[in-house]
Amino acid sequence: MSSSNSEEKYDLNISFFIFLLAFLVLISASLIYSGITYLQDTSSTTTGMISIGLGLLGLVLAGYNLFRLQGRLSMIGRAPVGPQVLTREKCKSCDYEATRPFKEGDYVYGNGDPCTKCGKNELMLIGAIFLKKPPKK
Numbered sequence: 001m002s003s004s005n006s007e008e009k010y011d012l013n014i015s016f017f018i019f020l021l022a023f024l025v026l027i028s029a030s031l032i033y034s035g036i037t038y039l040q041d042t043s044s045t046t047t048g049m050i051s052i053g054l055g056l057l058g059l060v061l062a063g064y065n066l067f068r069l070q071g072r073l074s075m076i077g078r079a080p081v082g083p084q085v086l087t088r089e090k091c092k093s094c095d096y097e098a099t100r101p102f103k104e105g106d107y108v109y110g111n112g113d114p115c116t117k118c119g120k121n122e123l124m125l126i127g128a129i130f131l132k133k134p135p136k137k
């Protein structure tokens with residue numbers, strides 16, 4: 001239970017981080033935009049340059065952080081590349097068979113998820129739990 005909690009916290013952190021980055025991009029874009037309008041007014045060229053400079057800095061910062069975040073995310077995505085544990089379940093009413101990732105509490109001849117096909121909301125019977133090797137390149 002504690003492990004799934006920390007995962008949720010981690011997800012929340014990432015979405016908050018993305019929100020901050022989006023905010024940063026928004027501010028940078030408006031800085032650049034106002035900088036350009038300043039530049040058109042020849043009396044405040046310096047203010048325009050500073051504004052555009054700050055905006056570009058913000059964009060670079062956001063891009064850099066996004067790049068790092070992407071690296072972290074792809075590392076998370078790469079994690080389950082090893083053999084995958086799968087659960088095969090079969091509906092007792094309509095014989096519909098489904099295979100899904102194994103989850104805690106699954107056991108052979110135990111109850112699986114409700115059947116999505118016949119709509120009787122009956123729990124399917126777990127027929128097999130097996131390992132699936134990753135596809136070889």
Ligand SMILES: [Zn+2]
Pocket residue numbers: 091092093094095096115116117118119120
């Ligand atoms: Zn069914």
